Structures are given as C-alpha cells and as structure tokens.
Amino acid sequence: MSETPVTTERVGRIGLVAIDNPPVNAASHAVRAGIASAIDALAADDGVDAIALYGVGRTFIAGADIREFGKPPQSPGLTQVCSHIEACAKPVVALIHGTTLGGGLEIALGCHARVALPGTQVGFPEVTLGLIPGAGGTQRAPRLTGIKAALDLITSGKRIDADAALTLGLIDRLGEGPPREAAIKAGEDIVSGALPHRRTGELGVAPDEAALDAKTAEIARKQPNLFAPVRCVEAVAASARLPIADGIALERTLFEACLESPQRAGLVHAFFAERAVAKIPEASATPRPVERIGVIGGGTMGSGIATAFLLAGYSVTMVERDADGLARGQATVEKNLAGAVKRGKLSEARLADINAGAFSGATTVDALAEADLIIEAAFEDMAVKQDLFSQLDKAAKKGAILATNTSYLDVDAIAAITSRPADVIGLHFFSPAHVMRLLEVVVADKTAADVVATGFAVARKLGKVAVRAGVCEGFIGNRILSHYRKAAEYLVMDGASPAEVDRALEDFGFAMGPHAVFDLAGLDIAWAARKRLAATRPAEERYAAYADKLCEAGQFGRKTGRGFYLYGEDVDGRPQNPEALAFIEAEREKAGITPRTFSAEEIVQRYLTAMIAEAARVVEDGTALRPIDVDAVLLFGYGFPRFRGGPLFLADTIGAARLVRRMEDYAQEDPFYWQVPPLLRTLAEEDRTFASLNG
Structure with a gap:
C-alpha cells in the first residue's frame, strides 16, 4: 500500500485518483478525506480535463470500514464526499471492479459516469445490517434505474453483476483491461464525448406509486418485524417527491433512526458472528486437498x-x-x-x-x-x-x-x-x-x-x-433444540395449542414456529432419538408423549400429509390436525392437567428462556467455543430471527440477573427442568455478559 490510501497522477489530460486501502479499499476516514482532497486538487489543475477514480487491488471500494462501526463519525462523511464529487466542475468517472457495495457504490453514483469491468458485483447491503443506504444511494439510484428497480435492490441487499447493472442503468458501460488502464480509457472517452456524462442528482425520477405500494405490502407480508426495509421504501419514495438535497436530508434522518433501532445491534452482531466462528484453535493447520x-x-x-x-x-x-x-x-x-x-x-x-x-x-x-x-x-x-x-x-x-x-x-x-x-x-x-x-x-x-x-x-x-x-448428544444446535423443544411441549401440555405456540414465536420473528418446523423435518427423526434415550430419561423429568402417539399412528408431518398440521394440495392455510389435538387432550387427561391459557408474551419468554439456559450450558462445558458460536448456530441453522442477534446476544439485552430470577420463578412449578445454569448465575453475580466471554 502507498503511504496514503489515495493518490493522484496525471496521464495526458486525464487526472487519475487511485484508492489503495487493502484488503478491500474500505471507505475509511482516510479514504474519504483523500478522495475529497484529490478531487479538489485535480479540479484546480488546468492541465486536467476529466477525472477518473479506480481501485488498486481486487476491488474498487467494497463498502464502509467495519472498524469504524459504532464509533463517532469523522468528517468528511460519505454523504459529503459523494456530493462533493457530484458538484465537481470537471467530469468525474468511476471505474469499478470487484465487489462495489454500499458506500463504494454510492461514491460511484456520485460520479458523472460509471464504467464496470467484467466480474463486477454491485449492491446495497445496508438493510442486512438494519440500515438504509446513507450517502445518497436511495436518492441517486432511482434517478438512474427508476423506483421499482431501486426498491428491489435497496430493500433486499442483493448483489447484481455488471451486465444486470448495465441493463438497469446503474452503470453506463462495460470496460476491459486492468483497472488503471481502463480508468484512463474511460477518462479519455469522457473528454472525446464517446462516454456521455451527467450529474446524477440533476436527473428526474418518474413517480411510481404502484411500485411503492407493492413493495410496502410485500414487506408487511414477508418481513413484518423489520424496521429498516420500511425506511428504505420511505427514502426511495422521497426521490420522486423532493429535490435531491431535501431527499438526502430525509435519507439521513431515516438512516439515523435505523442506527438507534435495537434491530441494528442484533443485525451487526449477526454480521460479526458469521466471521467470528472462523477463529478456531486449528486455524493455522494446512487443509488437506479435496477434489x-x-x-x-x-x-x-x-x-x-x-x-x-x-x-x-x-x-x-x-x-x-x-x-x-x-x-x-x-x-x-x-x-x-x-x-x-x-x-x-x-x-x-x-x-x-x-x-x-x-x-x-x-x-x-x-x-x-x-x-x-x-x-x-x-x-x-x-x-x-x-x-x-x-x-x-x-x-x-x-x-x-x-x-x-x-x-x-x-x-x-x-x-x-x-x-x-x-x-x-x-x-x-x-x-x-x-x-x-x-x-x-x-x-x-x-x-x-x-x-x-x-x-x-x-x-x-x-x-x-x-x-x-x-x-455430545446433539452437538450444539440439536442439543439446545432438544431442551427448548420440551418447553414448547410443556406449554402445549399445560394448555396452549401448537398453533398458539407457533403464532407467538412467528410474531416474535421466527420464520416458522417449532411445530411447523417439526412437521417439516419429520416427526420420526426426534422420535427415534427419544426412543434411543428412553432408558436414560430421569424419573423426575416431565414427559409429553403426544408426539410419540402421532408417530405411532404413522403421522410424521409434511411427508405423510399429517403431523401437528394438515398438508396437501386441497388444504388451505395451515389447519391443525384434529387427531393431534385429540392426542394432546388425552395426554392432558392422563396427567391430570387442567388446561390454562398463556399469553403470547409468556409463550415467547418460556421458550426463549429455555433456549438460553441450555445455550449457557453448551458454552460452560466447552461444546461451543464461545457464546457467539452458539448465536451463529441458532441464526444460520434454526431460524432464530437475525435482527434479534441470537439467543445469547438476546440474553445480554435481558440481563443475566433477570433471567436467573425468571428461571427461579418457573422452578416453583418444575424444579427439575428449570435449573439455573451455573455460568448464568456467575454472570449475574458478577454483573457480566455473555459478550464478555467472546474474546
């Protein structure tokens, strides 16, 4: 890397701005300040007719610098840099390659033209971190692609390739060759008129209320718990209703609202969890070749x-x-x-x-x-x-x-x-x-x-x-599942229906409730495990046999058309299986249980508290290396709501002392099941968090 992450040079009448901030040219404060200074210097140079930005290494600008997450912003911010580029009196072209995402794409949109090399991928991933694009992306993208295409990109966080970006109008041309040479060519074409240029912010946006309404309805249907996607729609809508400066100001307000959302912290934790799990004791070993x-x-x-x-x-x-x-x-x-x-x-x-x-x-x-x-x-x-x-x-x-x-x-x-x-x-x-x-x-x-x-x-x-x-039995995920599955079973035995349990947890953010998941996986799988372990089951443990009765009747879930719910081409919605309800009622009567009602809040609390309890034990005995590993397992394999961060991240937001008190209260009715994990009690006594154990 050069001494500074941004350098300039002149090639003929073209001013080049090279961004060299390995490994991915993240838009750090030094990069932002360097770009702004380079634009000023080349704009003042009478020997320069056009300016071209390009990235050294494997990518243009991959996005924001994750090392700055959670830190006070430093001027110039990304919004200022993008507007500064757009206001430059001389035409500025971005030569993009590699993964040009988020803030990197917003910088490119602030330029007066964009050329992409083969293999380029672009996108706005901010929504996956609980944010919206915050440097003009929600205002400039619709001016190039139209509202519908911009909505699809910004609310999904998906990446598209250079060909798709060209079709949408996000880029103006495909280039070829090494980035520096392609940047020089793009600058020369700007000067000759072969590559048209304009200020994105001066373009108009055709209103598209139908697209806005359709996306709003889609989010309400598919992502009802999420905060950021709705803010994305509000920001994109402003691109057709407000001048660019006012739209950017509204975008900033909505961006800051997302920053303050609790979902932001959960999504960032999930983002880092995906990376943290790669830190293992064996990381320095050389993998064997596998073909x-x-x-x-x-x-x-x-x-x-x-x-x-x-x-x-x-x-x-x-x-x-x-x-x-x-x-x-x-x-x-x-x-x-x-x-x-x-x-x-x-x-x-x-x-x-x-x-x-x-x-x-x-x-x-x-x-x-x-x-x-x-x-x-x-x-x-x-x-x-x-x-x-x-x-x-x-x-x-x-x-x-x-x-x-x-x-x-x-x-x-x-x-x-x-x-x-x-x-x-x-x-x-x-x-x-x-x-x-x-x-x-x-x-x-x-x-x-x-x-x-x-x-x-x-x-x-x-x-x-x-x-x-x-x-161990079930490793991380299935071991924890085996424990919190019992919480769901006890809720049903004590009066809740499978549908009530599922609905409460789906409203909390799970894509599917536990009974719907069990039907999907096949009830016979867990049944086989229960039969194998029957001889080791403690006498003090409550046992709910209604799922066994379903399996004995050959009803294994979706694959047999009957489980806790009914399935088939002629079945509308997700009706409960009357036979399952009959088995449940019979088991209640056998156990002498008078059914009671549970609120959705109590269902969620008991289910999650059980999950947290066993997750703490998995960390305590070393089955999982760290709490964040447990969170990753539940996030990526068991449908835990990503915006909630994971069970042990959630535990920290609840507080260890509060969780201990809750388990002790539940233990009044079932002291065997609701045992407080020693690790959780220690954290409560020392006023510490699971996050403190992540290293």
Whole structure:
C-alpha cells in the first residue's frame, strides 16, 4: 500500500485518483478525506480535463470500514464526499471492479459516469445490517434505474453483476483491461464525448406509486418485524417527491433512526458472528486437498449434500445400498440441479460438466477408493454407522477424510471403529443441505487439526457458515433444540395449542414456529432419538408423549400429509390436525392437567428462556467455543430471527440477573427442568455478559 490510501497522477489530460486501502479499499476516514482532497486538487489543475477514480487491488471500494462501526463519525462523511464529487466542475468517472457495495457504490453514483469491468458485483447491503443506504444511494439510484428497480435492490441487499447493472442503468458501460488502464480509457472517452456524462442528482425520477405500494405490502407480508426495509421504501419514495438535497436530508434522518433501532445491534452482531466462528484453535493447520467427494446415502439429506458439493464445483460419487435407492437419489439430485439452473444458481455449462461425469453413482463403498472426503448420510443408527465406517476404513485411501453427518450420535464411538480416528470428523449439514447455510464441524477426541481445518475450508467453498462443535448428544444446535423443544411441549401440555405456540414465536420473528418446523423435518427423526434415550430419561423429568402417539399412528408431518398440521394440495392455510389435538387432550387427561391459557408474551419468554439456559450450558462445558458460536448456530441453522442477534446476544439485552430470577420463578412449578445454569448465575453475580466471554 502507498503511504496514503489515495493518490493522484496525471496521464495526458486525464487526472487519475487511485484508492489503495487493502484488503478491500474500505471507505475509511482516510479514504474519504483523500478522495475529497484529490478531487479538489485535480479540479484546480488546468492541465486536467476529466477525472477518473479506480481501485488498486481486487476491488474498487467494497463498502464502509467495519472498524469504524459504532464509533463517532469523522468528517468528511460519505454523504459529503459523494456530493462533493457530484458538484465537481470537471467530469468525474468511476471505474469499478470487484465487489462495489454500499458506500463504494454510492461514491460511484456520485460520479458523472460509471464504467464496470467484467466480474463486477454491485449492491446495497445496508438493510442486512438494519440500515438504509446513507450517502445518497436511495436518492441517486432511482434517478438512474427508476423506483421499482431501486426498491428491489435497496430493500433486499442483493448483489447484481455488471451486465444486470448495465441493463438497469446503474452503470453506463462495460470496460476491459486492468483497472488503471481502463480508468484512463474511460477518462479519455469522457473528454472525446464517446462516454456521455451527467450529474446524477440533476436527473428526474418518474413517480411510481404502484411500485411503492407493492413493495410496502410485500414487506408487511414477508418481513413484518423489520424496521429498516420500511425506511428504505420511505427514502426511495422521497426521490420522486423532493429535490435531491431535501431527499438526502430525509435519507439521513431515516438512516439515523435505523442506527438507534435495537434491530441494528442484533443485525451487526449477526454480521460479526458469521466471521467470528472462523477463529478456531486449528486455524493455522494446512487443509488437506479435496477434489473428489463420496456421499453415502441417497435420501433427502444425502441428495442435498451431493447437490451442495456439485454446485460448488466438486466431483461427487453417490453410494446407495441398491440400484433402486441409487436411482431415487440421483433423480433427486438432478431435480435439485434443475432448480438451481432455473434460479440462476448454476450455469448450463456447469450442468453439462456434471452430466458429463462430475456426478456418478455406485452400490458399494469400494467405488469411493479415490475419494478425498467421504460423507456418510445414512440412517441415524449407531450400528448402521459403525458398520459403514468399518467398511470405509478398508476401502478409503490413506489420508481420506471420513465424515459422518449424524445429527445426535457420538462421533468418538464412530471414529473408534476405525484404525484411523484422526481422519474422522462430524460434518453435520442441515436440511435441505444445498440451501441451509449452517455446517456444524464436530471435532472428535482424536480428530487431526488439519482435518478440522479442511472441514472449515470445504465449508467456505460450499458457501456455508461453519461452526466448531464438541462431541455430545446433539452437538450444539440439536442439543439446545432438544431442551427448548420440551418447553414448547410443556406449554402445549399445560394448555396452549401448537398453533398458539407457533403464532407467538412467528410474531416474535421466527420464520416458522417449532411445530411447523417439526412437521417439516419429520416427526420420526426426534422420535427415534427419544426412543434411543428412553432408558436414560430421569424419573423426575416431565414427559409429553403426544408426539410419540402421532408417530405411532404413522403421522410424521409434511411427508405423510399429517403431523401437528394438515398438508396437501386441497388444504388451505395451515389447519391443525384434529387427531393431534385429540392426542394432546388425552395426554392432558392422563396427567391430570387442567388446561390454562398463556399469553403470547409468556409463550415467547418460556421458550426463549429455555433456549438460553441450555445455550449457557453448551458454552460452560466447552461444546461451543464461545457464546457467539452458539448465536451463529441458532441464526444460520434454526431460524432464530437475525435482527434479534441470537439467543445469547438476546440474553445480554435481558440481563443475566433477570433471567436467573425468571428461571427461579418457573422452578416453583418444575424444579427439575428449570435449573439455573451455573455460568448464568456467575454472570449475574458478577454483573457480566455473555459478550464478555467472546474474546
């Protein structure tokens, strides 16, 4: 990097402004001040007819500097810089490449023309952090794209490529060559008239009340709990109703309102959680090379895992025990891939490569002799898994990583059946595996450091959020789930209906309530775990058997058309299953329970308090490295509302002492279930937070 992050030079009559602030040219205070000074200097230079901005390295300006999050703003702010560029008497062109997001895109919009290199991605990700674009983005983007397209970009936070940006009008032309040379060419074309230029703020915006109303309705339907998307619509609406200066002033007011929203803190925590989980003890180990993947099992999970690896560019061999099972698994993968092509997630060229040999099938594990990583996704039964790993121990090549996708079982016991326990690891995917972002990397007692590092490296290539977990029943996520599931069951046993519980939690922010989730996952999965653990169940523990009764009746949720709810093409909405309600009533009568009513607030409090309690124990015993790891698991794998930050982030907002008192109150009715975790009590006594344990 140069001594200053922004430098200037003159090439003929073109003034160049180079931004060099590695690794991503974030718009730090030094960058902002440097750009403003460079524009002033070149504007005053009689030898300069046009100015071109470009980024050194892999990107133009990737966005704001996250190191400045939460700190007092320093002048010049991004809004000032963008307006300063736009007001320049000489034409200014932005040559953008790489990921030009948020503030970087706003700087480009402040320029008088924009040229993008191939591979460029642009977008406004602010809404994912509980914000709106705050440097004129909501005012300038609609002047270039129209209101509807600007709304779609700004309220979604999605990225689009250079071709799409050109079609929308966000950029004026595609360029080619290295950024500096392309910037010089863009500047020369500005001077010659080959590249038209104008001040974005001087353009008009055609009113589009229909688009505004449609987006408002969509947000109310899909994101009713979120604050920032509504503010995005209000700001974009102002672009057609107010002069640019007044629109920018309103944008700033709305931006500051978002800053003060509690959702902002939760979303920022979620943002950092995704990055914090990569800090593991094995991070310095060198990952093993992985190109060829073996997947054992062609069911829903195995097919999803195979799809995920194929989408990421790996070669995959699927193994099933017979030809019919293999055919079904391969058909599911083909359907998944076709859906990915339709959604634009997979190119036709890559699909052709897959069909030409990147995906194959077999009915014996001997076909995996050359695989670098083998993932077992067979039935959740220890004997089945140990038998498979015994076979893999003989069939797999030396150095191959043997992974189990078990949801609950002891990875140490699986590893012990082999002669190479250092090569064994748990890779717990979440269904559908090619969609869900979470991957629990379960580290057994003898798992080698480079195997752990490989798990994380593979997760990155798959686009997953990997979280390191220790070995225990259910690891991090399912262990916590097993505990707070009981809270939902006790609420139902004591008088709430499954629909009331689900509705309260969905209003809180969960995409689906627990009973809807159980139906989606399949009630038989948790039933199998309960039967396996029945002999270890303490006598003091309350047990709600109504879910078992549903399973005994062959009602496993969506896949059978009946669970807690009814499903089918002729079913409207989400009606409760009368048979489920009958089983619940029978279990209440058997237990001598007189049903009572619960408010939505009490349902949410009990459910979340149970979740926090077990999450604290998971941190306390080291199953999770840090509280933020637990938050990441619940955020990316279990539908915890992102704007709430995660259960242990939420615990800090409630306060440890208040949570202890709440659990002690609940313990009056059930002292066995509502035990205060020692870690939580310690935090309460010392007036500390879970955040203080994140390092």
